[in-house]
Amino acid sequence: MERSRIVSAYHNYLVDGKLEAELCVGGGGDFFFQAHRLGPGERLPLVSGRFFGPDGEFLLEVHRNVLSRNPHGFSLLEMKGGWAIISTSLEAILSAQVLEFQKGLLSIVRGILYDARGCKVVYGDEHGLHVVWDSSGLQAPFSLLGAAPSCSAIFGFGDQTTLA
Amino acid sequence: MEPKHGEVWVFGDYRDYCRNRVTLELVAKARDLAEKLSSRCAVVVLGWGTAPYVMEYIAHGAQAVYVMEAPQLSLFRSRVFTEALCSLVRRYSPEILLVGGTDFGREFAPRVAKRLNTGLSSDCVGLEIDEKTGLMLQTTPAFGGSLLAQVITPHSRPQMATVRPGVFKERSHDENATAQVIYLEAAEFSLGEDVELLHEEAAQEKDIGLEEAPLVVSAGLGVGTPERFRMVCQLSRLLGGQLGGTRPMVSKGMIPEERMIGQTGHSISPKLLLSLGASGALQYTSGIQNSGFIIALDKNPHAPILRQADLGVVGDLEEILPRLVRALEKTSTEEEVMAHGKV
Numbered sequence: 001m002e003r004s005r006i007v008s009a010y011h012n013y014l015v016d017g018k019l020e021a022e023l024c025v026g027g028g029g030d031f032f033f034q035a036h037r038l039g040p041g042e043r044l045p046l047v048s049g050r051f052f053g054p055d056g057e058f059l060l061e062v063h064r065n066v067l068s069r070n071p072h073g074f075s076l077l078e079m080k081g082g083w084a085i086i087s088t089s090l091e092a093i094l095s096a097q098v099l100e101f102q103k104g105l106l107s108i109v110r111g112i113l114y115d116a117r118g119c120k121v122v123y124g125d126e127h128g129l130h131v132v133w134d135s136s137g138l139q140a141p142f143s144l145l146g147a148a149p150s151c152s153a154i155f156g157f158g159d160q161t162t163l164a
Numbered sequence: 165m166e167p168k169h170g171e172v173w174v175f176g177d178y179r180d181y182c183r184n185r186v187t188l189e190l191v192a193k194a195r196d197l198a199e200k201l202s203s204r205c206a207v208v209v210l211g212w213g214t215a216p217y218v219m220e221y222i223a224h225g226a227q228a229v230y231v232m233e234a235p236q237l238s239l240f241r242s243r244v245f246t247e248a249l250c251s252l253v254r255r256y257s258p259e260i261l262l263v264g265g266t267d268f269g270r271e272f273a274p275r276v277a278k279r280l281n282t283g284l285s286s287d288c289v290g291l292e293i294d295e296k297t298g299l300m301l302q303t304t305p306a307f308g309g310s311l312l313a314q315v316i317t318p319h320s321r322p323q324m325a326t327v328r329p330g331v332f333k334e335r336s337h338d339e340n341a342t343a344q345v346i347y348l349e350a351a352e353f354s355l356g357e358d359v360e361l362l363h364e365e366a367a368q369e370k371d372i373g374l375e376e377a378p379l380v381v382s383a384g385l386g387v388g389t390p391e392r393f394r395m396v397c398q399l400s401r402l403l404g405g406q407l408g409g410t411r412p413m414v415s416k417g418m419i420p421e422e423r424m425i426g427q428t429g430h431s432i433s434p435k436l437l438l439s440l441g442a443s444g445a446l447q448y449t450s451g452i453q454n455s456g457f458i459i460a461l462d463k464n465p466h467a468p469i470l471r472q473a474d475l476g477v478v479g480d481l482e483e484i485l486p487r488l489v490r491a492l493e494k495t496s497t498e499e500e501v502m503a504h505g506k507v
Contacts, residue, residue: 006347009223010339012215018347019215040339061225103179103337104219 011038011105012104014128019106025122025131031115035129036064038105043081043102045096045107047121056118060085060092094124171228172198173258173322175249175273176209178217178268179240183291183376186264188224188334188372190327193291194262195225195335197300200293209250212238222343225335229343230256234350239361240268246275253280253355258322260300262291265328273326281319287427288327289450294483299323305427305447312446330431330454374423379405380434382425382452384442385412386462388479393418395485396440402492408432410448426451441481444469 008021013035015023022037033049050061050069061069064082067076073088084095094111110124120132165373172194177187183416187207187263194205218229230507232248253261253276263273277284289302289312299316300323306313317323374380381400385395399408409419411426427447433454440461442448447474450456460473463480470476477484 004344005217005341007222007229007345009219009337009341009343012219014215017233019218021342021346101216102220103339104216106219107216113338 008037009104009105010040011042011109013046013109016130017127021127031113031114031121035107035109038134041106044078045098045109047094047096047109049113051093052118053118054112054114054120056114058116058117069109075100085111170203170259171206171256172201172203172260172482173230173253173262173267174205174207174226175261175263175269176211176214176229177240177264177269178209178211178214179266179268181217181220183268183316184264184268184310184329185334186269187218187221188283188325189329189332190262191221191225192335193327193332194260195227197260197291199229200295200383201259201298206230206258208232208252210237210245218336218345219418222345223337223339224343225338225341227343229345230348231345232348232350232353237350240272241266241361242272242275245272246279248350248353250277250279251324252348257425261322261324261492262482263324263326265326273324273417277324279395280320280322280324282322283315283317284324284326285315288325289427289453291325291327294381305450310446312450328431328449329425330433333433333454342359359373374406374408374425374430375432377406377432378435379403380408380425380436381405381412381438381440382431382442383407383409383440383488384448384462385410385416386441386443386464387418389415390418390442392481395489398489399438399485399492402489403432403438405436405438410442410445438475439469440485442469443467444472448465 005018007019007021012021014021023035026032027121029113030050031052035046036046037044044062048063051059053059059072059146060067065076067074074085076083076085084092086092091110092111096107096109099106109129112120113122115121121133122129174187174190174194177184191205191207196207203219204224204227207226208230209218210232212233212235214233218231221229230252232441233325236244263269273284285302285304288302292301294301302315302325303312304315315429335363380404381396383393385398387396397407408423408425408430413419414421414424424430427450428450431451435456437452437455439456439458441464443464444467458473459475460469461477461479461481461484462469463478465478
């Protein structure tokens with residue numbers, strides 16, 4: 001089954017081993033994750049989201065790489081070619097690394113993200129991000145909007161609508 | 165999204181990407197053709213680990229990219245690629261399919277055309293859209309290059325053509341560009357291969373950079389004797405240029421085949437071309453048409469090359485060549501004295 005995506009000449013995220021200029025995932029509870037489209041000159045991958053732990057406890061909220069609600073004291077640590085969000089015990093819950101080739105950039109995001117029910121929603125490895133579609137037992141609990149013109153519509157949105 | 169029909173497709177040959185620019189050149193031409201057809205330009209990428217090339221094609225004008233990735237597509241093998249591309253053509257029905265006239269493209273494109281029961285114009289030097297019919301006018305050398313034929317494919321689809329590197333100019337890199345990328349599952353297509361590849365070895369490269377050289381000195385049969393040809397070589401060295409020549413010079417054994425310019429050799433685009441003793445047969449001039457400035461020397465005042473040249477000189481090379489070489493030697497000696505204070 002084919003799937004079309006919007007791909008940028010400048011920067012993309014690796015999602016399921018494929019290119020994607022931006023990515024939005026919303027789902028159970030208040031969980032959401034967004035990887036923003038980068039414009040020429042921007043070199044660090046930008047993410048927003050509201051993340052929870054494996055027990056469903058609220059961890060943090062981040063907006064364009066700025067930690068906005070952060071009761072557990074996580075830090076976003078920038079390093080050469082990427083960043084990592086780390087806990088006080090130096091455990092990374094999410095990290096991003098930028099690969100450079102020709103004149104383009106490719107970001108690989110790693111980590112595991114859970115929703116407010118403690119269900120695994122998104123995980124990232126060397127093949128990029130993967131969205132877990134059926135973690136909660138619902139038919140379509142999350143939305144993947146790779147080709148959406150704007151991701152703003154997804155914020156605060158319920159958990160059973162598929163826009164893709 | 166339902167794919168558009170009637171697209172202008174380019175086969176993405178990304179091997180030796182930094183030097184093999186033919187796909188980017190075809191993307192530029194396909195974009196022009198697509199605009200005239202109110203369609204869009206798409207590149208078909210078959211391979212494995214193709215992400216960087218997909219982004220580059222988008223930056224250079226592709227409005228859509230069809231990607232099929234599979235380990236068995238990691239090597240360019242004409243049977244597997246023919247199967248895959250024909251399947252895609254049958255599914256999406258493109259209007260036009262352009263293939264780079266590389267070693268692979270020359271083997272691959274005829275197989276695809278045969279399988280799809282359509283026509284193929286090889287080594288085209290011009291592609292345009294006929295405004296009345298919407299058909300692609302394929303300009304290609306015919307009858308051994310003695311004339312340029314304009315070919316159309318009125319009924320079969322896609323209209324297919326191969327184009328050698330250097331014929332068209334690539335678009336500049338646009339990092340703001342985006343495109344729709346359609347990922348196709350290779351498992352849905354038959355990629356059968358009855359040939360087992362045991363070993364692959366790259367051929368000894370003979371890269372002489374003729375296509376990228378800013379200054380080329382080209383020798384035609386009018387140069388005459390080996391002595392005068394040695395002077396042409398000397399002239400090329402003194403000017404810091406690359407030496408090339410016409411097919412008759414290759415046939416005579418004076419110029420190696422990898423330095424041949426023209427329809428069956430290199431298409432060059434230097435800033436300055438010094439063409440010596442080449443009368444200007446079509447098979448030669450089709451390879452020099454993208455030169456920035458052409459200075460042509462020939463003793464025949466009616467030689468066609470003099471009409472194409474920016475500066476035409478009618479004269480005897482036996483007389484002109486030694487004087488040119490002497491003048492350049494003198495200049496080079498003076499420059500050395502200025503630079504190092506000694507000869």
